[in-house]
Amino acid sequence: MDELLENDLRQLVRLSIAEDLDVALDWTTVAMIDSERRGACQIVARGAGVSAGIALTPWIIDEFDADLEVEVLVGEGVRFEPGTPLVQLSGSARDLLTSERVTLNLLSRMCGVATLTRHYVDRIEGTNARLYDTRKTTPGWRRLEKYAVTCGGGHNHRTGLYDGFLIKDNHLALGRSSQSPDQPLSALEAATRAVAMRGGQVNQLLAPRMVEIEVDGLDQFEQVLETGIDIILLDNFSLEDLRAAVAARDAAGVSVELEASGNVNIDTIAAVAATGVDRISSGALTHQATWLDLGMDWVQT
Structure with missing residues (x-):
């Protein structure tokens, strides 16, 4: 994978984390979720689309210094239908909740660009x-x-x-x-x-x-x-x-x-x-x- 792409993504994730946490904590999660609680979740498509950025999810999670394991479930550039699991995350329940929005924002944007691009590419096939x-x-x-x-x-x-x-x-x-x-x-x-x-x-x-x-x-x-x-x-x-x-x-x-x-x-x-x-x-x-x-x-x- 491109080193420049990785560097840009990591910088953007760090900025996104700073926007969400500033120099504090995810107070709601700290108050509601025991520090020892474990869990697992999947990032799931709500609509049909084309995957992009899914393979980059480990870099996103790594910037949170999270106690999480990442399993990528689909390749890049793959068409998927509503309900398709794209990534599975497992580990600290607190880390799952704290990293949720930033991860979804990044992947939603990249998948949106890939999906629109594929619509255009389909129109010029042949x-x-x-x-x-x-x-x-x-x-x-x-x-x-x-x-x-x-x-x-x-x-x-x-x-x-x-x-x-x-x-x-x-x-x-x-x-x-x-x-x-x-x-x-x-x-x-x-x-x-x-x-x-x-x-x-x-x-x-x-x-x-x-x-x-x-x-x-x-x-x-x-x-x-x-x-x-x-x-x-x-x-x-x-x-x-x-x-x-x-x-x-x-x-x-x-x-x-x-x-x-x-x-x-x-x-x-x-x-x-x-x-x-x-x-x-x-x-x-x-x-x-x-x-x-x-x-x-x-x-x-």
């Missing part, structure tokens, strides 16, 4: 298009939400600003042409600059190799088609223009991938995929995902 997420993630949750996207069958776009060039309209608006400093940066010059920089060193840091540029029309698309970039993001293109871009790329015989983005939703994604684009990116996978309802049920041991 096409050549791959579904990608974006940086429109909950602050502090990026790696966790991106992990959940992969559990749902999606793919990860760049993680952050550090691991890929993505030239957008604001870069062109604020940048300036090297030939005419009073003119905005053209898509052609921007793409050429990034291609020249990729893989090189800047201030002793190694620049990323992936170069992508966002274009908002076929004119811009034609400017950058043969610049050697890896991906062209077709922003808010009509279906007709998406098909035209795919045809132009294929006719030129270049290996650049085409990515459709902008106003992609569950109702439109199948038609977008049918245009022949290689990639579809949507922020909806994370910013429109709702929590999956999970609960904790006590079991006899």
Whole structure:
């Protein structure tokens, strides 16, 4: 499992514990439950969904320093029906109660992202298009939400600003042409600059190799088609223009991938995929995902 993912999850769990306990105790549980009481419970799905984060539960419980054993009952990326047990926890009854809400919050969020992603992936089955997420993630949750996207069958776009060039309209608006400093940066010059920089060193840091540029029309698309970039993001293109871009790329015989983005939703994604684009990116996978309802049920041991 990814060490960076583990580090991010543990930091988030520590923050969540601080929110719940501050520097005190779970007073209700201390008052009601004997310290020697043992018990067992299962985290159970209240609705149908796709699992994500279930395999990470031991890391969550570990941050509570709890006297609990964790048994993971389903794999990641698995479809499940209402009533499916996902995890079993056993040990200190106090620790079960104190860790309940934080654990459910984290798993409910990740399963929700995976479930929505799978709905999108199902809509483009049979096409050549791959579904990608974006940086429109909950602050502090990026790696966790991106992990959940992969559990749902999606793919990860760049993680952050550090691991890929993505030239957008604001870069062109604020940048300036090297030939005419009073003119905005053209898509052609921007793409050429990034291609020249990729893989090189800047201030002793190694620049990323992936170069992508966002274009908002076929004119811009034609400017950058043969610049050697890896991906062209077709922003808010009509279906007709998406098909035209795919045809132009294929006719030129270049290996650049085409990515459709902008106003992609569950109702439109199948038609977008049918245009022949290689990639579809949507922020909806994370910013429109709702929590999956999970609960904790006590079991006899």
